[in-house]
Amino acid sequence: MGVSNKNLSEDIVTISGENIHINRNGHSRDFKICELPQKFISWQLQYKNSIYDAIEKDEYIAFNAGHLPVVGTWNDESDFPNLANKGIGFTPKDEYIDHYLNLVESAVEKISKLPPHAVNETRDLRIATAREFYAHPEHIDFRRLGLLEIFEGATYKNLVANPMASVLWTGNSPVFISFQVDCVVEVITTEDPRYRFSWAMRRLFEYEPFHVVQTIFPYAYCMWVYDYKDKTPKRRYPGARSDNTVNEGGGKIKSPH
Amino acid sequence: MKFVKRAEIENFINGLASSFSAPGKIFFIGETSQVMEGWRTWTDKLEFFAEVSAADISVFDETINKLRENLQIEIIEESPADIIPLPEGAERRSRMIEIYQNGLPLHFYHFDPYSCAFRYIARGDEQDYKIVLAYVKHEWITISEMDKILEELLKSFSFKTIQQDPAEFRRKYKGLLQMWRAGVSV
Numbered sequence: 001m002g003v004s005n006k007n008l009s010e011d012i013v014t015i016s017g018e019n020i021h022i023n024r025n026g027h028s029r030d031f032k033i034c035e036l037p038q039k040f041i042s043w044q045l046q047y048k049n050s051i052y053d054a055i056e057k058d059e060y061i062a063f064n065a066g067h068l069p070v071v072g073t074w075n076d077e078s079d080f081p082n083l084a085n086k087g088i089g090f091t092p093k094d095e096y097i098d099h100y101l102n103l104v105e106s107a108v109e110k111i112s113k114l115p116p117h118a119v120n121e122t123r124d125l126r127i128a129t130a131r132e133f134y135a136h137p138e139h140i141d142f143r144r145l146g147l148l149e150i151f152e153g154a155t156y157k158n159l160v161a162n163p164m165a166s167v168l169w170t171g172n173s174p175v176f177i178s179f180q181v182d183c184v185v186e187v188i189t190t191e192d193p194r195y196r197f198s199w200a201m202r203r204l205f206e207y208e209p210f211h212v213v214q215t216i217f218p219y220a221y222c223m224w225v226y227d228y229k230d231k232t233p234k235r236r237y238p239g240a241r242s243d244n245t246v247n248e249g250g251g252k253i254k255s256p257h
Numbered sequence: 258m259k260f261v262k263r264a265e266i267e268n269f270i271n272g273l274a275s276s277f278s279a280p281g282k283i284f285f286i287g288e289t290s291q292v293m294e295g296w297r298t299w300t301d302k303l304e305f306f307a308e309v310s311a312a313d314i315s316v317f318d319e320t321i322n323k324l325r326e327n328l329q330i331e332i333i334e335e336s337p338a339d340i341i342p343l344p345e346g347a348e349r350r351s352r353m354i355e356i357y358q359n360g361l362p363l364h365f366y367h368f369d370p371y372s373c374a375f376r377y378i379a380r381g382d383e384q385d386y387k388i389v390l391a392y393v394k395h396e397w398i399t400i401s402e403m404d405k406i407l408e409e410l411l412k413s414f415s416f417k418t419i420q421q422d423p424a425e426f427r428r429k430y431k432g433l434l435q436m437w438r439a440g441v442s443v
Contacts, residue, residue, distance in 0.1 A: 041301075042384050043384065135298060138259075142258060174433075174436070177382075232383075
């Protein structure tokens, strides 16, 4: 990595190129990092664009499905996983992170000079800054996700003990696109550029009505993608495949009898 | 994932025009048309359909394969007609891309937006609805005309083919209309 990866979980999580090594309770495991799938990325980018459109028009945002998935974590003592909706976003690739940090932190500096309630005065700058990042999707590292920790509750305790998480997104009607993404998690501290980027992006929209205002973010998580599953609902057809479903590709509907 | 922006589509057009000298028609489809028109800045693949004479097909396919290699983007050749019966008047409604008609034997068009819309509704993935709503937003299609065309077209959909199951299509189309009425952003 081109950025510092000093982090709270470094004793058990080591990132090396495309590989993640976990050493936990005397047991070692290796995971291969992969990129998020095309369908998911397209949905995410379009969804973000629609949210920025809504913020731009100062419209009511009922829910931000692209940004607020359910995160599941667990540890060795857990009988059940801990589930919580968390705000998750992307971070730039290492080679672009300084550029975008400068862009977003400069915007934050400018808006910080005005009172927090001056959201209307700063909206154009905030939206333009966020859109500038997403206008260059080729600069985004789609192998990892960024997430700020606030309460140091069950998610934090689980991730320090067991740096793995499953994340489930579900989109809106009529498709209800749904993806589970399994991640190995680095707990990162405030000086890490990935933390700073996630914090600054959140800060751009801190005082919009859909955010609970927060001032304390002790850590962030860098969630490295290990696996994913497309869980979008689909119709079950009587067909020839072993899972008895037929996808895109001119499948014929066969009689069940 | 490699993003396809307008520059990549132009490289495709120029590469094709310079290495394939036979006459023919290239029709862009869906997000590829929409990137070309500047409605969106990227797509994840270049989608087109080609009409070339049978004698030129192998050379054409070879040229496309070379472009795939050179441009390092996903290039998909597919016609909406591979999935659904085309509505009447599809050919007439294709849109010529004026800037690429300067005396070349190969001509470039956008495929009939109504055919594209019905093809995407038939698939019904998340981004498919957005593609159709973008066609509506930019007034390449209207809801009333879609209603009118579908009255006839749905009669030719087959219950035996997943993509054409008329009941499933109607459900998806209703979903699209609800999104449109709700002002879903594209």
